[in-house]
Amino acid sequence: MRYKIFAFPASPKPLKKVLTPEELKEGGGFLPTPEWKNSFQLYNKGPWRDLSAAAIRRSEQNETSKYDMPDIVCLEEVESVEALRLFNERYLNNYYKYQLVIDSFDPRRIDVGVLSNFKMQSIITHMFEPMSNENQDYVFNRDCLEISFEVTKNKNLTVFLNHLKSKFISPFTPKEKVQQEIDKANDLRLLQAARVKKIVSSRFKADRFDKENFVALGDFNDTPTSLFILPLTVNSGMKNALSRLDPKERWTHWWDSKNIVSQIDYILLSPNLDLNSTSKPYIERRGISNRIKKFSYLNEKNEENKIKWDFK
Numbered sequence: 001m002r003y004k005i006f007a008f009p010a011s012p013k014p015l016k017k018v019l020t021p022e023e024l025k026e027g028g029g030f031l032p033t034p035e036w037k038n039s040f041q042l043y044n045k046g047p048w049r050d051l052s053a054a055a056i057r058r059s060e061q062n063e064t065s066k067y068d069m070p071d072i073v074c075l076e077e078v079e080s081v082e083a084l085r086l087f088n089e090r091y092l093n094n095y096y097k098y099q100l101v102i103d104s105f106d107p108r109r110i111d112v113g114v115l116s117n118f119k120m121q122s123i124i125t126h127m128f129e130p131m132s133n134e135n136q137d138y139v140f141n142r143d144c145l146e147i148s149f150e151v152t153k154n155k156n157l158t159v160f161l162n163h164l165k166s167k168f169i170s171p172f173t174p175k176e177k178v179q180q181e182i183d184k185a186n187d188l189r190l191l192q193a194a195r196v197k198k199i200v201s202s203r204f205k206a207d208r209f210d211k212e213n214f215v216a217l218g219d220f221n222d223t224p225t226s227l228f229i230l231p232l233t234v235n236s237g238m239k240n241a242l243s244r245l246d247p248k249e250r251w252t253h254w255w256d257s258k259n260i261v262s263q264i265d266y267i268l269l270s271p272n273l274d275l276n277s278t279s280k281p282y283i284e285r286r287g288i289s290n291r292i293k294k295f296s297y298l299n300e301k302n303e304e305n306k307i308k309w310d311f312k
Contacts, residue, residue: 053091055284056115069095071117072149076142076163076219078113088115102127104143112142112161112218118149121156129195139188139195141165146199155213160200162218164229165189186228189221194231200238209237209271216268223262224250238268241281254288 058068073096078084081101088096096115104111104127114120124146129139142163149157165188169181196216204212216238222229224240233240242250242263251261267281 049087049091052087056092058282058284072157072159073115074159074161074217075113075115077110079109079111081113084113084115100145100147102143102145105138105141107141110142110163112145112163114145114147114159114161116149118151118157121148121150123147126195126199129199131191139192144192144196144199146203151213158203158212158214160196160214160216162192162196162216162220164192164218164220164222166221190228190231193220193229193233197231197236200236204270211272212270213273214270215273217266219265221264223264232268233266236268238270239274241267241269241274241277242283244278244280245283249283252283252285254285 056069056073069092075084078101080103081099084099084101088094088099092115096117098116098118098120099114100116100120100123101111101113102123102125103109104125126144126146127138127140129144131137131139140162143161145159145161147159147161149159151157165185167182167185169178169185173181200214200216201209204214216232216236220229220232224233226233232238242252250263252263252265254261269277
């Protein structure tokens with residue numbers, strides 16, 4: 001949901017162009033009115049919202065179905081709490097009582113968010129984690145959102161929701177600076193992973209670490225053995241829930257142009273959660289690409305899509 005006031009040409013230096021009322025209307029936007037809802041344009045991404053809702057429902061039943069729906073949903077790339085509430089209302093039949101998004105520093109406004117039917121006992125943002133004492137830049141442009149839920153009267157679950165720095169490099173980057181940008185992104189992802197580990201271990205110290213229920217999860221934008229997320233995936237003391245699956249069943253991302261699949265999304269359980277939750281996780285892949293059929297997975301038996309697994 002964005003104000004559609006400017007046009008942004010695809011160029012190395014995007015220029016803001018104020019749209020005329022006619023251009024705004026042609027682009028599917030609305031002129032602001034006293035009623036704020038008419039001042040927004042919902043982008044035409046209905047099919048993707050349908051896939052997101054189907055993934056949450058985990059069934060082909062209609063939108064009023066509440067079968068097998070999770071009590072807590074953690075999301076990335078949510079633009080605003082208004083968008084999340086509208087999604088809950090229009091696509092999930094208002095199933096979730098609580099919705100949360102905190103605006104962070106991401107220039108594209110893709111924040112982390114939560115839908116829940118458990119009451120949130122505490123909410124802590126780590127978006128103001130400094131790079132260093134001398135530098136005013138922040139470690140997380142998309143936050144490390146810490147939320148404690150009251151699951152039962154005597155038990156809480158703490159979630160650390162993340163969306164780490166991606167590997168994306170702008171196609172407009174000069175060739176001589178591409179490697180520099182890659183190194184910069186890797187360094188930031190490493191710093192973010194190490195800081196998440198520190199945040200978790202500071203919250204659950206000593207013997208509490210093995211006794212409490214907590215989970216660090218989200219899109220880490222890197223593969224399990226990468227040095228740049230190693231502080232979290234290997235050296236944090238938490239257990240990767242997806243490791244319960246066969247290695248070739250753990251993929252959560254498909255690089256379709258190279259036909260390579262890999263795991264970049266994670267659910268890292270505390271020792272106590274890992275001990276008491278032993279079932280295999282379910283990975284929803286609908287929506288990863290329009291080349292993946294609605295309910296089918298890529299597999300090596302499909303001659304059209306012989307996949308390669310990226311362990312790097």
